[in-house]
Amino acid sequence: xxxxxxxxxxxxxxxxxxxxxxxxxxxxxxxxxxxxxxxxxxxxxxxxxxxxxxxxxxxxxxxxxxxxxxxxxxxxxxxxxxxxxxxxxxxxxxxxxxxxxxxxxxxxxxxxxxxxxxxxxxxxxxxxxxxxxxxxxxxxxxxxxxxxxxxxxxxxxxxxxxxxxxxxxxxxxxxxxxxxxxxxxxxxxxxxxxxxxxxxxxxxxxxxxxxxxxxxxxxxxxxxxxxxxxxxxxxxxxxxxxxxxxxxxxxxxxxxxxxxxxxxxxxxxxxxxxxxxxxxxxxxxxxxxxxxxxxxxxxxxxxxxxxxxxxxxxxxxxxxxxxxxxxxxxxxxxxxxxxxxxxxxxx
Amino acid sequence: xxxxxxxxxxxxxxxxxxxxxxxxxxxxxxxxxxxxxxxxxxxxxxxxxxxxxxxxxxxxxxxxxxxxxxxxxxxxxxxxxxxxxxxxxxxxxxxxxxxxxxxxxxxxxxxxxxxxxxxxxxxxxxxxxxxxxxxxxxxxxxxxxxxxxxxxxxxxxxxxxxxxxxxxxxxxxxxxxxxxxxxxxxxxxxxxxxxxxxxxxxxxxxxxxxxxxxxxxxxxxxxxxxxxxxxxxxxxxxxxxxxxxxxxxxxxxxxxxxxxxxxxxxxxxxxxxxxxxxxxxxxxxxxxxxxxxxxxxxxxxxxxxxxxxxxxxxxxxxxxxxxxxxxxxxxxxxxxxxxxxxxxxxxxxxxxxxxxxxxxxxxxxxxxxxxxxxxxxxxxxxxxxxxxxxxxxxxxxxxxxxxxxxxxxxxxxxxxxxxxxxxxxxxxxxxxxxxxxxxxxxxxxxxxxxxxxxxxxxxxxxxxxxxxxxxxxxxxxxxxxxxxxxxxxxxxxxxxxxxxxxxxxxxxxxxxxxxxxxxxxxxx
Ligand code: HEM
Numbered sequence: 001x002x003x004x005x006x007x008x009x010x011x012x013x014x015x016x017x018x019x020x021x022x023x024x025x026x027x028x029x030x031x032x033x034x035x036x037x038x039x040x041x042x043x044x045x046x047x048x049x050x051x052x053x054x055x056x057x058x059x060x061x062x063x064x065x066x067x068x069x070x071x072x073x074x075x076x077x078x079x080x081x082x083x084x085x086x087x088x089x090x091x092x093x094x095x096x097x098x099x100x101x102x103x104x105x106x107x108x109x110x111x112x113x114x115x116x117x118x119x120x121x122x123x124x125x126x127x128x129x130x131x132x133x134x135x136x137x138x139x140x141x142x143x144x145x146x147x148x149x150x151x152x153x154x155x156x157x158x159x160x161x162x163x164x165x166x167x168x169x170x171x172x173x174x175x176x177x178x179x180x181x182x183x184x185x186x187x188x189x190x191x192x193x194x195x196x197x198x199x200x201x202x203x204x205x206x207x208x209x210x211x212x213x214x215x216x217x218x219x220x221x222x223x224x225x226x227x228x229x230x231x232x233x234x235x236x237x238x239x240x241x242x243x244x245x246x247x248x249x250x251x252x253x254x255x256x257x258x259x260x261x262x263x264x265x266x267x268x269x270x271x272x273x274x275x276x277x278x279x280x281x282x283x284x285x286x287x288x289x290x291x292x293x294x295x296x297x298x299x300x301x302x303x304x305x306x307x308x309x310x311x312x313x314x315x316x317x318x319x320x321x322x323x324x325x326x327x328x329x330x331x332x333x334x335x336x337x338x339x340x341x342x343x344x345x346x347x
Numbered sequence: 348x349x350x351x352x353x354x355x356x357x358x359x360x361x362x363x364x365x366x367x368x369x370x371x372x373x374x375x376x377x378x379x380x381x382x383x384x385x386x387x388x389x390x391x392x393x394x395x396x397x398x399x400x401x402x403x404x405x406x407x408x409x410x411x412x413x414x415x416x417x418x419x420x421x422x423x424x425x426x427x428x429x430x431x432x433x434x435x436x437x438x439x440x441x442x443x444x445x446x447x448x449x450x451x452x453x454x455x456x457x458x459x460x461x462x463x464x465x466x467x468x469x470x471x472x473x474x475x476x477x478x479x480x481x482x483x484x485x486x487x488x489x490x491x492x493x494x495x496x497x498x499x500x501x502x503x504x505x506x507x508x509x510x511x512x513x514x515x516x517x518x519x520x521x522x523x524x525x526x527x528x529x530x531x532x533x534x535x536x537x538x539x540x541x542x543x544x545x546x547x548x549x550x551x552x553x554x555x556x557x558x559x560x561x562x563x564x565x566x567x568x569x570x571x572x573x574x575x576x577x578x579x580x581x582x583x584x585x586x587x588x589x590x591x592x593x594x595x596x597x598x599x600x601x602x603x604x605x606x607x608x609x610x611x612x613x614x615x616x617x618x619x620x621x622x623x624x625x626x627x628x629x630x631x632x633x634x635x636x637x638x639x640x641x642x643x644x645x646x647x648x649x650x651x652x653x654x655x656x657x658x659x660x661x662x663x664x665x666x667x668x669x670x671x672x673x674x675x676x677x678x679x680x681x682x683x684x685x686x687x688x689x690x691x692x693x694x695x696x697x698x699x700x701x702x703x704x705x706x707x708x709x710x711x712x713x714x715x716x717x718x719x720x721x722x723x724x725x726x727x728x729x730x731x732x733x734x735x736x737x738x739x740x741x742x743x744x745x746x747x748x749x750x751x752x753x754x755x756x757x758x759x760x761x762x763x764x765x766x767x768x769x770x771x772x773x774x775x776x777x778x779x780x781x782x783x784x785x786x787x788x789x790x791x792x793x794x795x796x797x798x799x800x801x802x803x804x805x806x807x808x809x810x811x812x813x814x815x816x817x818x819x820x821x822x823x824x825x826x827x828x829x830x831x832x833x834x835x836x837x838x839x840x841x842x843x844x845x846x847x848x849x850x851x852x853x854x855x856x857x858x859x860x861x862x863x864x865x866x867x868x869x870x871x
Pocket of ligand 1: 127296297300304378381382383384448449451452453455456529530533534537807808811812
């Protein structure tokens with residue numbers, strides 16, 4: 001196949017992924033709107049029932065089974081209220097709606113596959129790593145968001161309810177990529193031909209995906225926390241994990257990504273040293289990478305500072321995410337600097 | 348949260364009233380400065396303080412942009428300048444923030460290190476009396492002797508790198524000290540990072556130079572076009588290498604959507620490491636610099652230098668050089684100036700626009716349609732009068748100070764054209780085009796320390812974030828019926844989780860199997 005064919009194939013796959021993900025989004029929403037607690041929810045509820053018995057029986061000589069599987073770590077006692085009732089009262093129509101969740105997740109994985117193939121096609125078309133301009137960064141970041149979501153959901157099925165809130169930003173990113181940011185596949189300008197750059201950008205893209213997913217989980221945490229404090233329950237709050245678990249999941253994502261972000265910055269500095277003779281030039285892109293780093297260091301600190309964990313730390317994490325996103329879009333568009341290679345069309 | 352404090356050397360946030368007097372006050376201030384809350388505040392201030400540097404042009408990177416900003420903002424500009432908004436990263440207030448942060452860091456890390464060393468030497472804390480109060484807790488009864496259970500647990504834990512302390516009936520174990528070690532390593536590495544940066548700023552040198560094809564550069568101060576050195580750097584001891592630019596090649600995308608986009612730049616240098624050393628040929632590219640004894644030469648830009656010959660009325664050559672022109676756009680439309688101070692009846696000069704692929708248009712004038720020198724054109728305008736070279740004011744080589752000059756005629760030229768100048772000034776010939784390359788030449792002795800500090804920080808960070816510090820206890824006692832009641836419990840940082848699985852894992856590896864296996868399902 002010619003490079004041209006690969007490029008067209010790659011574009012077609014992005015459209016295909018968008019189509020599949022759009023259906024997935026509706027399926028997630030349908031599950032949320034019409035389903036019962038769904039299969040996952042029921043699993044959690046059943047476990048809650050079991051653990052509650054254990055708790056009741058805790059005379060000091062009782063142990064929870066070791067074979068509860070990955071859900072063992074989920075203290076779900078709080079979700080117990082009404083779980084039985086919901087399950088038994090669920091009419092057939094709702095149970096059918098539950099299947100939407102499974103369909104949505106399968107479609108998500110299909111969408112992910114299409115995006116991976118699209119990136120492969122783009123790489124073959126351009127004969128280089130397919131993350132050389134903003135269009136390609138955007139597709140790659142969206143892919144990472146999906147990949148991490150799929151990976152995390154396998155380990156913590158209850159996070160599947162975040163599906164809608166993950167797919168929407170992914171679709172928006174892809175839409176923006178293919179309309180505003182699109183540039184045809186092609187080779188890079190000499191300054192960008194560097195192994196360190198490939199590593200730096202790949203790390204930054206993975207960071208983008210994980211930061212974004214962490215942001216989604218953090219927003220859910222703030223909502224759930226608010227509902228819990230006010231004693232409000234609704235469709236979403238009943239399906240989401242309790243707030244302390246959401247907080248923990250968000251922390252895990254951020255704690256995983258912070259060293260990677262540090263590494264991305266170091267790799268960028270090594271590249272800069274090789275290209276310009278100075279490892280740090282304080283150009284706007286670097287400056288905002290630094291600001292993002294410091295804000296997330298603040299987030300990790302806040303979690304260990306009396307009176308700053310929980311909601312305040314979550315707000316800091318969202319601030320850090322905003323800095324990251326601003327660096328990604330805002331700096332490329334409004335500032336000029338050594339990094340003005342975004343490859344934006346019409347510029 | 349109180350449980351966490353046990354497993355970390357993080358400072359306690361107890362609010363204490365300051366003692367009276369200046370010593371008490373100083374003590375109080377120090378405690379405040381080294382508290383987590385103030386560290387958090389300083390981190391925030393650092394983030395905020397870095398912002399204006401991305402909004403306003405900075406002298407270090409774009410001195411020209413700063414001048415034009417000051418020119419456009421006559422009232423606001425000087426105020427911003429007074430607030431160091433054009434030198435944010437060397438501003439006193441910026442330095443104040445990060446220095447305070449690092450003082451706080453030292454004040455924080457020292458006592459924590461002491462505490463951590465003590466923790467490393469101490470034994471795991473004794474088994475608490477009531478293990479069932481822990482969230483992660485298991486128990487069962489068995490027919491094995493307590494001593495056998497304890498010994499089995501000890502072996503099982505030792506095999507997994509736990510630090511274990513046993514008594515006749517209890518096992519206390521702890522693991523994950525590397526978390527705190529990593530955290531301290533990370534913070535200390537940040538200190539060294541700052542030291543490395545300071546080394547570079549004090550002892551480093553950096554400069555830039557433009558070399559036309561065929562031209563040479565020797566690494567001495569006068570040969571630089573611009574040069575900066577740290578306060579403690581020696582400028583007389585620059586490494587004595589030199590090089591000649593043999594050839595410069597650029598290639599561009601031709602046709603398609605990215606027509607004219609650069610694809611490769613290569614500069615062939617004939618390098619002598621020292622005067623008299625035998626020369627070697629090296630090709631320098633954008634991401635692969637030349638390195639000579641700790642000093643690196645980076646190819647950072649290029650452009651065109653039209654070759655010009657100026658003759659007097661009698662036909663004697665006054666000047667014959669390649670004059671570098673400054674590229675202004677992606678198609679390499681370039682601006683430059685030719686100055687003839689001596690040899691003519693009066694001083695004169697030319698303002699010039701060089702077009703590598705020139706399209707001459709009667710209406711629009713000249714434009715360049717491609718960055719390669721496919722069909723070069725040169726637009727020159729003649730100026731006569733005082734070039735202003737003797738005023739002592741520094742002049743750009745790319746522009747003509749026409750304030751004391753008179754405009755003459757304009758001419759567009761192709762390679763080989765000769766223009767006979769009016770008023771007996773002689774003639775000018777456009778002989779051809781050379782390319783020039785611009786180089787950054789940098790020596791930064793802090794680079795390696797910064798690199799190693801960054802690596803250490805990264806390693807520390809990963810230990811600190813991925814290692815889990817946890818404690819585990821086991822007690823085996825004989826119950827009323829003569830059987831052995833085994834209780835295990837664990838305590839971990841709240842972030843870690845998964846401790847329950849670890850307890851189950853320990854139970855599974857105990858030689859003493861529970862005789863009543865996990866009576867979990869039915870109420871006792
Ligand atoms: C240059 C400034 C600083 C930066 C960039 C920074 C960054 C970080 C980061 C990223 C973490 C989380 C990762 C880890 O646990 O190792 C952390 C943890 C920590 N930092 Fe800092 N820090 C700075 C200064 C300070 C200062 C001044 C203090 C003391 C007041 C401090 C005390 C701590 C403590 C106690 C932890 C551990 C928190 C825990 O137990 O989880 N840091 N720091």
